[in-house]
Amino acid sequence: MANCSICGRQAIYVAKSGGLALCKKHFLEYFDRKVRKTIRKNKLFNKNDHIVVAVSGGKDSLSLLHYLVNLSKRARMGWRITALTIDEGVSGYRNYTVKRVKELSSTLGVELKIASFKDYFGYTLDEVVKIGKERGLPYLPCTYCGVFRRYLLNKVAREIDGMVLATAHHLDDVVQTYLMNIFSNNWSSIHKLTPSLTSVHKLFVRRAKPFYELLEKETTLYAILNGLYPSERVECPYAPLSFRWQVRKVLNYLEELRPGLKYSTMRSLMEATSLKNTALGEAMTCRVCGEPSSREICKACQLKAELGLLELRR
Amino acid sequence: MVEEAGGIRVKVREFGGGIREVSLRRGVSVGELVKSLGYIIEEYVVAVGETVVTEDYLLNDGDEVVLYPVVSGG
Numbered sequence: 170m171a172n173c174s175i176c177g178r179q180a181i182y183v184a185k186s187g188g189l190a191l192c193k194k195h196f197l198e199y200f201d202r203k204v205r206k207t208i209r210k211n212k213l214f215n216k217n218d219h220i221v222v223a224v225s226g227g228k229d230s231l232s233l234l235h236y237l238v239n240l241s242k243r244a245r246m247g248w249r250i251t252a253l254t255i256d257e258g259v260s261g262y263r264n265y266t267v268k269r270v271k272e273l274s275s276t277l278g279v280e281l282k283i284a285s286f287k288d289y290f291g292y293t294l295d296e297v298v299k300i301g302k303e304r305g306l307p308y309l310p311c312t313y314c315g316v317f318r319r320y321l322l323n324k325v326a327r328e329i330d331g332m333v334l335a336t337a338h339h340l341d342d343v344v345q346t347y348l349m350n351i352f353s354n355n356w357s358s359i360h361k362l363t364p365s366l367t368s369v370h371k372l373f374v375r376r377a378k379p380f381y382e383l384l385e386k387e388t389t390l391y392a393i394l395n396g397l398y399p400s401e402r403v404e405c406p407y408a409p410l411s412f413r414w415q416v417r418k419v420l421n422y423l424e425e426l427r428p429g430l431k432y433s434t435m436r437s438l439m440e441a442t443s444l445k446n447t448a449l450g451e452a453m454t455c456r457v458c459g460e461p462s463s464r465e466i467c468k469a470c471q472l473k474a475e476l477g478l479l480e481l482r483r
Numbered sequence: 484m485v486e487e488a489g490g491i492r493v494k495v496r497e498f499g500g501g502i503r504e505v506s507l508r509r510g511v512s513v514g515e516l517v518k519s520l521g522y523i524i525e526e527y528v529v530a531v532g533e534t535v536v537t538e539d540y541l542l543n544d545g546d547e548v549v550l551y552p553v554v555s556g557g
């Protein structure tokens with residue numbers, strides 16, 4: 170049985186980078202050190218920022234909300250923190266996760282804003298998926314969800330006066346996205362996979378990924394140790410159908426064969442992005458809705474047009 | 484892993500799932516157990532009772548093993 174490399178107590182985690190075995194206390198210190206380093210190195214937050222935390226209700230985003238609220242108190246950062254939850258309208262799934270977000274934000278004493286697809290777009294994700302099917306479009310629930318969710322996160326974070334939008338993306342997420350973009354030869358997306366993202370567009374809310382250097386196993390462990398791991402297992406019914414799900418499985422399989430592979434893939438990404446901390450996000454303005462966009466018509470409006478929910482005039 | 488003289492029995496609970504009993508030989512580690520169930524250790528945090536353990540933890544007769552999936556949708 171491994172003992173903590175620092176104090177000799179029973180270890181609960183072995184960090185493959187450096188081969189450190191850590192007890193509960195020293196794991197939480199290691200976790201905190203890593204996140205603070207990411208925040209400092211990439212200048213993710215300033216004193217007195219209004220940070221909007223995107224919280225889905227999954228273990229990672231609950232952990233991020235919990236961590237940032239505690240850090241703000243400990244480090245006297247004077248942050249105002251608001252939790253922002255997007256209710257996509259997936260029956261049998263969102264109801265549970267929204268409940269978890271409500272509980273945690275009230276325990277932590279932070280404001281919570283819930284914005285739904287139904288209110289902003291007129292349709293739930295389930296309805297959008299159904300419309301897509303009826304129109305004979307390719308079955309891509311996670312694409313619809315991802316595009317509309319990112320769109321709303323930016324818009325609503327801005328509407329509630331957020332200065333920065335923090336998301337719980339961890340190293341596993343980033344590495345998966347990197348590989349998926351390599352497969353589709355999408356280098357403009359790869360260049361945006363930095364710990365922070367900004368834009369000259371005044372409607373774009375700066376993004377920050379404080380968990381950028383943490384493995385998903387580490388955020389999971391943080392959630393378990395802090396009682397944030399969901400008591401019932403509720404999964405998005407669409408998730409296991411996504412390409413990301415397959416990539417994640419393959420990566421975990423490869424990591425087992427070659428420990429350290431995720432870290433080295435991350436270093437490859439750093440080279441590809443020329444070790445930049447911050448990349449530039451959407452700088453154009455969608456001519457349909459006026460939101461920041463990387464092209465003439467934003468992805469959300471394009472998808473809406475394909476679904477017949479919006480007519481594009483030339 | 485077959486039951487043999489001096490073997491042990493542990494309960495395995497998948498978080499949010501059912502409980503099953505598994506017979507193992509003595510000296511089996513948590514990592515080996517997870518593998519024998521067909522899982523990848525990368526995808527689970529493992530606890531024995533209330534305590535999270537590392538994969539080299541050697542199982543004892545009567546241990547209750549809890550598997551927390553790292554991979555979850557959403």
Ligand SMILES: [Zn+2]
Nearest residue numbers: 173176192195
């Ligand atoms: Zn220790």
Ligand SMILES: [Zn+2]
Nearest residue numbers: 455458467470
């Ligand atoms: Zn648009």
